[in-house]
Amino acid sequence: MTSPEEPAPLAAQDGLEAFAALAAHQLGEAIALMRGAATVLEGEHLGPGGQEALRALGAGGDRAQRYVDDLLDVVRARSAPHGGVESPRARLDSALDDVLVELDPFVRRAAVHVQREPLPLAAVERADARRLFLHFTRAALAAGATRLGATGRVEGDRVVVELYDNGEPHPDPAVAFEPFAQPRGRGPLVGAGVSLPVSRRLAARAGGRATMAVRPDGATVITLELPSA
Structure with a gap:
C-alpha cells in the first residue's frame, strides 16, 4: 500500500x-x-x-x-517537454508582451506601473514562457500590486529573470511552492492556488528552476533560472 x-x-x-x-x-x-x-x-x-x-x-x-x-x-x-529536432527558443520579451496585453484591463484599472528591461532568449517553449509570466502577473495583481518589474541577464549557460512586485507578500513563503497552498492575494484574479507550483514545474520542464523571496522592503521577487538559447 x-x-x-x-x-x-x-x-x-x-x-x-x-x-x-x-x-x-x-x-x-x-x-x-x-x-x-x-x-x-x-x-x-x-x-x-x-x-x-x-x-x-x-x-x-x-x-x-x-x-x-x-x-x-x-x-x-x-508532462514531458516537446521532443522536437530543434531546441525550443522563446523570446521572453514577446511572451511578457502577450501577457500584459491579455491582462491590460486589470493593469489599467489598478493603475499599475510596469518597469521592464530587455529580456534575453531562453531555451524554453514559448507557451511555457507565456504561462510563467501569466501566473506571476495574475498573482501580483490579485495581491494588490501597483508596480511590476522584470529584469533579465545571461550568466554562462543560464538565463536569470527576476520578476518583482509590491503587492501583499505570500502569507507563508516557506510553503508557497507546495501544490494548492493558500493563493497569494484575493479578488477576481485568484485561481486555485497552483500558480507557483505550476511555475516551478514549467521551469523544471526546461531544465531550470523557480524560487521566491520577499525583500526587506516587502517586495516579492520571483527568480526564474532557465537554459539560455
Missing part, C-alpha cells in the same frame, strides 16, 4: 492527468455555451436586475475559466 509520503504509481498519475485533461476540456465547452447564451441575452431588454444577473454570470464564467486554465496548466507542467 502506498504511504502518504510516497508518490502515486506512474499508471495512477497518468490516469489522473488524462481525467483532468478530459474534465478541463468538457468544462471549457460548458463555459463557452454559458457565455454564448449570455451574449444572446445581452441584446434583450432585461431591466436593471437582468443586466446585473448577466454581469454576475460573466464574472462567474471568467472565474471558472481561470480554474480550467489552471487545471490544464497542472497537466501540462507534469
Whole structure:
C-alpha cells in the first residue's frame, strides 16, 4: 500500500492527468455555451436586475475559466517537454508582451506601473514562457500590486529573470511552492492556488528552476533560472 509520503504509481498519475485533461476540456465547452447564451441575452431588454444577473454570470464564467486554465496548466507542467529536432527558443520579451496585453484591463484599472528591461532568449517553449509570466502577473495583481518589474541577464549557460512586485507578500513563503497552498492575494484574479507550483514545474520542464523571496522592503521577487538559447 502506498504511504502518504510516497508518490502515486506512474499508471495512477497518468490516469489522473488524462481525467483532468478530459474534465478541463468538457468544462471549457460548458463555459463557452454559458457565455454564448449570455451574449444572446445581452441584446434583450432585461431591466436593471437582468443586466446585473448577466454581469454576475460573466464574472462567474471568467472565474471558472481561470480554474480550467489552471487545471490544464497542472497537466501540462507534469508532462514531458516537446521532443522536437530543434531546441525550443522563446523570446521572453514577446511572451511578457502577450501577457500584459491579455491582462491590460486589470493593469489599467489598478493603475499599475510596469518597469521592464530587455529580456534575453531562453531555451524554453514559448507557451511555457507565456504561462510563467501569466501566473506571476495574475498573482501580483490579485495581491494588490501597483508596480511590476522584470529584469533579465545571461550568466554562462543560464538565463536569470527576476520578476518583482509590491503587492501583499505570500502569507507563508516557506510553503508557497507546495501544490494548492493558500493563493497569494484575493479578488477576481485568484485561481486555485497552483500558480507557483505550476511555475516551478514549467521551469523544471526546461531544465531550470523557480524560487521566491520577499525583500526587506516587502517586495516579492520571483527568480526564474532557465537554459539560455
